Amino acid sequence: MGLLNFFISFAVMATIYSIFVLGLNVQWGYTGLLNFGIAGFFAVGAYTSALFTMHMPTGALANYVTQAFGLGMPFLVGVIAAAIASGLVSILVGALTLRLGEGYLAIATLGIAESIRIFFNNESWLANGPQGLVGLPQPLHNLVSPQYYSYVYLVIVLIFLAVIYIAVEKGIRSPWGRVLRAIREDEIMANADGKNVVFFKMQSLVVGAMIMGIGGALYAHYSAAIQPGVFEALFGTFIIWTMLTLGGTGNNKGGILGAWIVWAIWSWSTYLIAKVVPASFATRAPFIRYVLIGVLLIVIIVRFPKGIMGEERQVSKF
Amino acid sequence: MKTSEPILSLRNVRKYFGGVKAVDGVSFDVYPNRITGLIGANGAGKTTTFNLITGFYKPDEGDILYKGERINGLSLHQTFHKGLCRTFQISRELKLMTVLENLMLVPPDQSGENLLKTWFMPGVVRREEIKNRDKALSILESVGLLHLKDEFAGNLSGGQKRLLELGRTMMAGAEMILFDEPGAGVNPTERKTLAARIRSLVDNQNITVLLIGHEMELVMDICNPIIVMDWGKKLAEGTPDEVANNPEVLEVYLGGSKK
Ligand SMILES: Nc1ncnc2c1ncn2[C@@H]1O[C@H](COP(=O)(O)OP(=O)(O)OP(=O)(O)O)[C@@H](O)[C@H]1O
Numbered sequence: 129m130g131l132l133n134f135f136i137s138f139a140v141m142a143t144i145y146s147i148f149v150l151g152l153n154v155q156w157g158y159t160g161l162l163n164f165g166i167a168g169f170f171a172v173g174a175y176t177s178a179l180f181t182m183h184m185p186t187g188a189l190a191n192y193v194t195q196a197f198g199l200g201m202p203f204l205v206g207v208i209a210a211a212i213a214s215g216l217v218s219i220l221v222g223a224l225t226l227r228l229g230e231g232y233l234a235i236a237t238l239g240i241a242e243s244i245r246i247f248f249n250n251e252s253w254l255a256n257g258p259q260g261l262v263g264l265p266q267p268l269h270n271l272v273s274p275q276y277y278s279y280v281y282l283v284i285v286l287i288f289l290a291v292i293y294i295a296v297e298k299g300i301r302s303p304w305g306r307v308l309r310a311i312r313e314d315e316i317m318a319n320a321d322g323k324n325v326v327f328f329k330m331q332s333l334v335v336g337a338m339i340m341g342i343g344g345a346l347y348a349h350y351s352a353a354i355q356p357g358v359f360e361a362l363f364g365t366f367i368i369w370t371m372l373t374l375g376g377t378g379n380n381k382g383g384i385l386g387a388w389i390v391w392a393i394w395s396w397s398t399y400l401i402a403k404v405v406p407a408s409f410a411t412r413a414p415f416i417r418y419v420l421i422g423v424l425l426i427v428i429i430v431r432f433p434k435g436i437m438g439e440e441r442q443v444s445k446f
Numbered sequence: 447m448k449t450s451e452p453i454l455s456l457r458n459v460r461k462y463f464g465g466v467k468a469v470d471g472v473s474f475d476v477y478p479n480r481i482t483g484l485i486g487a488n489g490a491g492k493t494t495t496f497n498l499i500t501g502f503y504k505p506d507e508g509d510i511l512y513k514g515e516r517i518n519g520l521s522l523h524q525t526f527h528k529g530l531c532r533t534f535q536i537s538r539e540l541k542l543m544t545v546l547e548n549l550m551l552v553p554p555d556q557s558g559e560n561l562l563k564t565w566f567m568p569g570v571v572r573r574e575e576i577k578n579r580d581k582a583l584s585i586l587e588s589v590g591l592l593h594l595k596d597e598f599a600g601n602l603s604g605g606q607k608r609l610l611e612l613g614r615t616m617m618a619g620a621e622m623i624l625f626d627e628p629g630a631g632v633n634p635t636e637r638k639t640l641a642a643r644i645r646s647l648v649d650n651q652n653i654t655v656l657l658i659g660h661e662m663e664l665v666m667d668i669c670n671p672i673i674v675m676d677w678g679k680k681l682a683e684g685t686p687d688e689v690a691n692n693p694e695v696l697e698v699y700l701g702g703s704k705k
Pocket residue numbers: 463466467468486487488489490491492493494495535
């Protein structure tokens with residue numbers, strides 16, 4: 129039973145990561161937009177949903193917890209608010225950078241993600257600073273006893289993944305996705321074919337960011353506790369890049385596969401590292417994992433640039 | 447020779463790049479339903495003139511009128527929607543997309559370019575896609591690329607890329623096509639068929655062409671009138687015979703451009 133529980137919570141996280149990967153695939157895989165700030169959209173989604181669904185602290189708790197607001201809204205409202213907030217942040221980033229060269233978006237997203245994390249850390253009035261928020265509501269938590277809650281949540285996140293997957297596939301395999309891919313291949317050519325390149329890039333950026341915002345909300349309600357420390361670039365950005373690159377940039381199924389494989393490596397590596405390395409070293413296990421992910425990314429890029437499943441030859445469906 | 451109102455007019459158009467006077471006060475008219483040639487030595491300013499007409503660059507001075515409307519100030523995708531389609535001196539194609547998809551991208555105002563319509567009006571999108579595909583297939587057949595429809599465009603030979611480019615202009619539904627050296631990188635036999643296809647576009651589909659050419663035989667065969675540029679200025683304009691016998695033009699082409 130213990131192993132099954134472990135697998136279920138592993139599956140929940142792998143599914144949430146699959147959602148992030150789909151968001152990145154829209155931006156990078158199909159449009160060629162370099163978003164190195166996934167963690168920022170992750171954080172905005174997580175905090176937005178938390179603030180929308182939690183109640184303001186009362187009684188003794190109010191002495192220890194400060195938050196800007198707590199609307200006590202239902203879970204679904206929180207998720208939608210997360211998507212919108214994350215989308216709005218991406219519009220801001222896009223408006224500043226999309227007309228400039230491609231490197232600007234990469235640098236801006238990297239910088240903004242870090243600023244967002246530091247902002248939540250320092251501005252305690254907003255979401256309780258470094259301690260973060262604890263006790264986020266969990267949808268349908270009365271359905272089963274708490275030890276089986278992961279099963280319920282797995283169904284919830286799988287439904288989100290399925291809906292997002294279908295929506296992205298539909299868009300990508302239509303003329304909309306064809307324009308995005310044309311922009312990725314040659315911006316000037318897409319422009320000469322009458323496509324408003326900046327407008328479509330913005331759409332791609334926003335759609336990807338909204339998906340990431342949803343991923344952030346789903347993560348927040350699962351762990352029921354969020355702190356700024358969660359949204360560091362490694363856990364929130366580069367692991368997702370590794371997943372997409374391994375699975376196959378430009379292929380949604382591949383991206384999901386990559387998410388599950390990398391998350392498996394990540395989850396089991398602490399356990400394995402603890403077994404293999406001497407105890408004095410075991411406290412450093414997390415850092416060994418960082419190296420592992422870095423090495424994995426380099427090996428994929430050098431040896432399997434197309435990942436496990438590359439883009440299909442003919443993506444448009446008609 | 448003037449049978450009607452010009453479709454495109456340049457009025458004293460100027461574009462400098464720092465000290466380089468790429469286009470230096472050029473005026474000319476293009477009349478509908480003809481192939482107007484634009485020739486001149488390397489660096490004469492031909493491509494820059496195209497870039498100005500299509501909104502890829504903004505002129506420093508002067509006006510560009512398309513069907514009587516001022517179009518300088520529009521950007522590249524906007525001039526496309528006005529009915530102007532251009533090609534590039536060095537072939538461009540969407541390398542990791544199939545030949546068929548390269549063409550299906552082109553038609554303007556596809557419903558399926560709206561993400562919400564792909565979700566909520568899939569029937570409309572699908573019907574348009576099927577029409578679009580059939581049109582692309584028939585164009586591929588007419589330019590002789592049908593057997594390569596599923597090939598990545600990046601894998602085509604130089605000559606095949608020029609045919610794809612021609613197909614692209616046919617997909618655009620444009621009223622005016624600007625070809626920048628369509629014969630570059632094409633062998634002489636293929637170039638003859640290419641010329642014939644451009645000719646038939648104009649004859650059969652009411653299209654106007656402005657064509658930059660280096661290969662004299664292509665230009666002299668299918669263009670009339672011909673405009674000659676040199677050092678950013680218009681040097682001469684006239685029928686192929688007039689241009690071929692113009693001493694200043696001969697000087698540029700035979701004596702080498704000097705200044
Ligand atoms: N973006 C640019 N920046 C700086 N200089 C430019 C730019 N574009 C063109 N030029 C210069 O303007 C002049 C005209 O160039 P243009 O490409 O229009 O010539 P062209 O007639 O098309 O020549 P070719 O037959 O070689 O294609 C050249 O001296 C070129 O170097």
